[in-house]
Amino acid sequence: MNTSRMTRTSDFVVIGAGIIGLSTALRLLEEGASVTLLDRGKIGCEASWAGGGILSPLYPWNYVTPVIQLATFSMSRYARWVAVLEMATGINPEYQTSGLVILPPYDLNTAVSWCSAHAIKLRHQPLSLISGLPGIYNDRQENTQVLFFPEIAQVRNPRLLQALCIRIRQLGGNIIEHCEIRKLDTLKHKIHTVHSAQSEFHADQYILSAGAWSKQILGKHALNLDIKPVRGQMLLYKLPEQLLHHIVLQQDFYLIPRCDGHLLAGSTVEDTGFNKQTTPEAGNMLANRAEKILPQLENRLPLKHWAGLRPATPGNLPVIGAHPYLRNLYINSGHFRYGVTMAPGSAEILLNEILKRPQPFDTTPYQQGWNFSGQSNPGTSEKR
Ligand SMILES: Cc1cc2nc3c(=O)[nH]c(=O)nc-3n(C[C@H](O)[C@H](O)[C@H](O)COP(=O)(O)OP(=O)(O)OC[C@H]3O[C@@H](n4cnc5c(N)ncnc54)[C@H](O)[C@@H]3O)c2cc1C
Numbered sequence: 001m002n003t004s005r006m007t008r009t010s011d012f013v014v015i016g017a018g019i020i021g022l023s024t025a026l027r028l029l030e031e032g033a034s035v036t037l038l039d040r041g042k043i044g045c046e047a048s049w050a051g052g053g054i055l056s057p058l059y060p061w062n063y064v065t066p067v068i069q070l071a072t073f074s075m076s077r078y079a080r081w082v083a084v085l086e087m088a089t090g091i092n093p094e095y096q097t098s099g100l101v102i103l104p105p106y107d108l109n110t111a112v113s114w115c116s117a118h119a120i121k122l123r124h125q126p127l128s129l130i131s132g133l134p135g136i137y138n139d140r141q142e143n144t145q146v147l148f149f150p151e152i153a154q155v156r157n158p159r160l161l162q163a164l165c166i167r168i169r170q171l172g173g174n175i176i177e178h179c180e181i182r183k184l185d186t187l188k189h190k191i192h193t194v195h196s197a198q199s200e201f202h203a204d205q206y207i208l209s210a211g212a213w214s215k216q217i218l219g220k221h222a223l224n225l226d227i228k229p230v231r232g233q234m235l236l237y238k239l240p241e242q243l244l245h246h247i248v249l250q251q252d253f254y255l256i257p258r259c260d261g262h263l264l265a266g267s268t269v270e271d272t273g274f275n276k277q278t279t280p281e282a283g284n285m286l287a288n289r290a291e292k293i294l295p296q297l298e299n300r301l302p303l304k305h306w307a308g309l310r311p312a313t314p315g316n317l318p319v320i321g322a323h324p325y326l327r328n329l330y331i332n333s334g335h336f337r338y339g340v341t342m343a344p345g346s347a348e349i350l351l352n353e354i355l356k357r358p359q360p361f362d363t364t365p366y367q368q369g370w371n372f373s374g375q376s377n378p379g380t381s382e383k384r
Contacts, residue, residue: 010034010174013194013203015181015217016210019048019157020332020339022164023347024207029171031351036201037173038194040180040213044161047211047339050234050308052256052264053157054247055341056100056149057316061107061114066365067316068118071338073360074345075153081344082155085163088170093160094259100152101130103137103250103293104144111147123148132245137293154247154256157340181210181217190328205328205354211311212274214333221326223370225319227334229274229309233282234266235290235302243296253289265290265302269310269337278307312336319369320346321353330354334369 010033014025017039025037037043055078057063057071082095102111108124115122127137127144137144168175183195184206191206208214212229215222244257256264268282283305291297313319313334323329332350335342349363 009202010036011203012036012205012207013038013201014207014209015194016040016208016213016333017043017165017175017177018046018209018211018339019044019161019164019343020211020335020346021207021209022048022161022168023343024209024332024350025168025173026164026171027347027351028207028354029168029173031355035168035173036203037168037175038179038181038196038201039175039177040210042177043165043175044158047232047308047310048161049158050232050306051157051340052234052254052266053155053160053340054100054254054256055153055155057338057341058249058252058254059102059106060118060120061110064315064317064365066362067338069361070318070345070349070366071341072118073348074342077344077348078153078155082160082163085160085167089163089166091159091163091166093163094156095153096259097151097153098246098257099148099150100247100249101127101133102147102149103127103248104146105251106147108147115149121149121151123150130246133248134243135294135296136244136248148246152247155340156258160340184217184219184221186221186326189325191326205330207350208329208331209333211333211339212309214311214331221323221329223324225334225369227311227313227319227369229272230312230336231270231272231276231307232267232310233270233278233286233305233307234264235283235286236304236306237263237265237290237297237300238303239263239296239300244294248293250289250293253286253293255290255293262303263290263294263297268307274309276307276309278305310336311339313369317369318342318346318366320350320363320366322367324370 012035014021014037025035127146179196181194185193193200215227239261248255316336318334
């Protein structure tokens with residue numbers, strides 16, 4: 001018998017092991033389901049590894065309510081989620097409430113009224129009154145007025161992915177790497193089998209969480225789903241010690257300090273299809289912007305330069321829930337710029353849908369991506 005093609009069974013097959021697939025698989029395992037998790041490459045090596053780990057939308061007032069609701073719900077679960085993972089695995093994902101400073105230009109009135117409507121702590125104050133930013137933005141401009149969000153947190157996403165992977169294995173999850181799903185077989189409005197080059201997999205239910213590749217895998221079953229890759233490039237520096245103690249953001253460019261002196265500078269937002277190459281132009285642009293904010297970086301070469309493909313959706317509105325007609329298929333994808341932020345919250349609301357439990361808020365907007373038709377999609381009302 002050719003065992004390499006043998007059909008393997010479990011309650012759930014999850015396709016794609018980025019942060020979204022891993023969080024979903026973990027939640028299913030916690031409920032006692034058996035789960036097989038398949039990834040084309042190594043676990044968590046695509047967008048989820050490449051991301052910065054800021055746990056908040058940037059300039060949140062630019063997004064529609066369903067994006068903010070999901071992000072807020074997810075952010076509220078993060079500290080506990082990460083603490084439990086750390087306790088179980090011994091891996092510290094370095095969750096820290098480092099706060100975020102927005103340098104000018106910014107729209108003060110919009111920021112203040114949005115924050116007061118959403119009960120978000122915000123201080124508008126001179127840069128010089130914020131400790132933990134030595135030398136930033138050139139000392140001569142220290143009286144510059146900035147926006148300070150003391151409660152915004154960050155996580156070190158590669159470590160979080162490692163912890164998730166260990167926890168899933170501890171709970172009996174079957175993770176299969178280097179297993180690219182190439183074909184979905186359907187029968188009577190259900191997925192019957194999914195095929196890789198070497199094997200076939202059969203389950204009661206299937207979850208698609210393949211990030212930027214989700215639409216490709218669905219083929220004709222993608223309907224009007226609008227998920228496409230958008231490249232983001234990032235630089236990594238290593239300083240002898242941690243210089244900045246807050247995330248710094250200026251006109252969509254950010255610096256994210258880690259505890260051990262590593263510093264991320266990012267990122268680009270480029271519509272280049274499935275091209276994940278880095279470019280010298282973007283590298284130079286990111287380095288120039290980093291040095292302008294933090295002159296101590298001058299004459300210091302970045303340690304690494306990488307790119308990742310975000311699963312972009314109109315308005316950054318992810319698609320979470322049941323497929324419109326394939327009755328045992330669910331999707332959790334299209335988190336675009338905020339998949340790290342939204343991961344635990346998205347897993348929770350998908351689980352609620354599968355188990356027919358009440359939702360914490362109206363989750364119907366995450367079904368609208370199937371019907372995207374340009375003008376009518378509510379996600380296109382994003383103001384940026
Ligand atoms: C530069 C950059 C900075 C970012 N910064 C932040 C940030 O600060 N905060 C934040 O919240 N978010 C950030 N993001 C966004 C975030 O990283 C993404 O939204 C998130 O990682 C998406 O997760 P995912 O699991 O859906 O996709 P991915 O991590 O891309 O995972 C999809 C997985 O599916 C697998 N796959 C694909 N095709 C197949 C197939 N045929 N068969 C089997 N497996 C398959 C892939 O190998 C991959 O492992 C950033 C992204 C980038 C690129």
